[in-house]
Amino acid sequence: MKQAIYLVYVALPVILLWGAKFSGKRFNDGFLSLEQTKAIQGFLAICIMLHHIAQKTCASWIQPQTRIVHGLDMFVPIGYLLVSIFLFFNGYGVYKSYHTKENYLDGFIKKRILPVVLALYTTTVIFFIARLLVGEKMDAKQVILYLTSIQLCNPNTWYVIVLPFFYLAFYFSFKFIKKDGLAVLATTAFVVFYMLLGTRIDHNDYWIRGEWWYNCVFLFPVGIIFAKFEDKIIPHLKKHYWVYLVAALLLFYPLYIYSGFICNIFGYYGDNWGAPDTVFRRRVSLLSQVFLTTEFVFTVLLINMKVAFGNKFLKFMGTITLEFYLIHGLYVELFGWQFDGGVPSxxxxxxxxxxxxxxxxxxxxxxILLKKLHGFILHKPYTITPHSRKAA
Structure with a gap:
């Protein structure tokens, strides 16, 4: 029965490739459409679920080690790679929408930022109630920290905490800077500043807890830059497609191994070792992962240019990606060995x-229920029919 988990590696390709269409000598011109990107994100949400379960079942840091059950090992270290694609699409989407939708910045905070913040706090309340029910003891200070999400009540919410800040950086840059290139530069500078700030903060129990808070966020401005220059980038990629695809596929694994080697040598945990050059160590490790995440997203985009992914299941998952990303962790905690924080599950x-x-x-x-709740609060009906956003 323990070996049955390997069926996951059969199911995932079926889920991804069911209904997929290969473009042959042509290209999938809708490879950056909203329908296509949502389908990919729906698949990635399932992979992120497996990443979180892997951390509970086969991560090397699990104690005692007799609890380790192998099977999902490959998912343990790749969470940041999966989220990098989300961030690329986030950046690409806001830039494209700004240039294709009239008065896009009007109501931007309500349309883009409020739904993310709402999702954060509805799931925070749910996790808070769950923590009380499983018997976690809290004083008044802990209650405040949890309910404000200054300390994560839902341990998987770093992404929805940092994303609104990146959206705000985009909003203020494009609202007050008239030159498009300078606005892109300002948004990029904010994200880089956040990354540099992250490398100065030791591992802790609050915001920017560790490297996963910043080691893939550079893909947000990369998405914006790609959108800005896609009229030049995409024809170039098409012209030399097979060269780029082969190079990208051959380069990924060596770069993955190299990044792991760099992180093992320099590491993000110098604060635990008492190293005097902790910040430098983190930045060297971060740089290796910036290269890796960028290459990973580039590889996914190249494959997507030839293969149109999508089926009814992925389209459905694409409509509940944010909610599933935030709520599935509740069940990961409830049915694992122990709830986040140390209380037995x-x-x-x-x-x-x-x-x-x-x-x-x-x-x-x-x-689905969360999606309906959020729609009710925001007066936005839930639908499983994706809109279309063609690449320019």
Missing amino acids: PHHIKYVLVYVLVVFALGVPSA
Whole structure:
């Protein structure tokens, strides 16, 4: 039964490739359409679920090590790679929308930022209630820290905390800077400043807890820059497509190994070692992961230029990606060995495949309910029909 978890590696290609269409000698001109990018994000949401379950079942830091059950090992270290694609699409999407939708910045905060903040705090309240029910003891200070999300009540919310700040940087840059190139530069500078700030902060229990808070965020301005110059980039990529694709595929694994080597040698945890050059170590490690995440997203885009991914299931998952991303972790915690923070989980599921299926089976309807709740609050009806956004 323990070996059954390897069926995941059969199911994932089926989910991704079911209904996919290869363009042959032509190109998938809708490879950056909203429908296509949402389908990809729907698939990535499932992979991120597996990443979080892997951290609970087979990560090297699990103690005692007798608890480790192998099977999802490849998902343990790749969470930041998966989120890098989300950030690229976030940056690409806001820039394209700014240039294609009239008066896009009017109501930007309500349309772009408020839904993310709302999703953060609705799931924070849900996790807070769950923590009380599983018996976590809290004083008044801890209650305030959790409910404000200064300390993460939902341990998977770093992405929805930093994203609104990047959106705000984009908003203020493009609202008050008239030259497009300077606005792009200002947004990029903000993200770089955030990354440099992150490398100066030791691992902690609050915001910017560790490297996962900033090691893939550079893809947000990369998405913006790609959108700005796509009229030149895409024809160039098409002209030399096979050269770029082969190079990207051949380069990824060596670059992945190299980044792992750099992080092992320099590391993000110099604060634990008492190293005098901790910030320098973090920045060297960060730079290796910036190269890796950029190359990874580039590879995904190249494949996407030839293969149109999408089926009814992925389209459906694409409509609840944010909610599923935020709520599935509740079930990861409830059915693992212990709830985040150290309280024993109420029910540990021994077999990892069953664990995966239960988390997914409960996470999807919970995400739908959250989506409907958010739509009710924001007066935005829930729909599973994606809109279209063609690449220019």
